[in-house]
Amino acid sequence: MNEDAFWQLIEDCTPTGPDPDADLLAATLTERLARSPLSLVIGFAEQLSWALYRLDRKEYGHNLGEDAFLYTRAVVVAAGRTEFNRVLHDPTAFTPYASDLIWAESLLYTPDQAYKRITGEEWNRDTRYSYESFSNTEGWAD
Numbered sequence: 001m002n003e004d005a006f007w008q009l010i011e012d013c014t015p016t017g018p019d020p021d022a023d024l025l026a027a028t029l030t031e032r033l034a035r036s037p038l039s040l041v042i043g044f045a046e047q048l049s050w051a052l053y054r055l056d057r058k059e060y061g062h063n064l065g066e067d068a069f070l071y072t073r074a075v076v077v078a079a080g081r082t083e084f085n086r087v088l089h090d091p092t093a094f095t096p097y098a099s100d101l102i103w104a105e106s107l108l109y110t111p112d113q114a115y116k117r118i119t120g121e122e123w124n125r126d127t128r129y130s131y132e133s134f135s136n137t138e139g140w141a142d
Helices: 002-015 024-032 039-053 066-078 081-089 089-098 110-119
Strands: none
Touching: 002 039, 002 066, 002 081, 024 039, 024 110, 039 066, 039 110, 066 081, 066 089, 081 089
16 A cells, blocks of 8 residues: 555545544544455555654654653544644644644554454554654654
């Protein structure tokens, strides 16, 4: 899955009503991915980790704890490509996300849940980029 397909899938699965913690988005994405080839699930996981990794930088940290920072970055991804790019190019645009304490933790489990539905097994996956907070050493360098 390329980056355009990733963002299109996010857009296609975004609910029309309020979904502050992206639970509906995650459920819809899981459904869609579970009906797709396994390669799409893997590609989605790679693109998701890449997007989260790109936001893993000190200018976004805002003194958030490890989990809070990860889940807040997930909210930015759940907001879609336009908002993600806005935040990526203007770190001050991350501040409202960090202040609101809205988390999109469920988005992180989407590929794992789809994988399990397809294969019946747990996915002990590694992606090229770690989405864990503070793993982007270049983003945290002085």
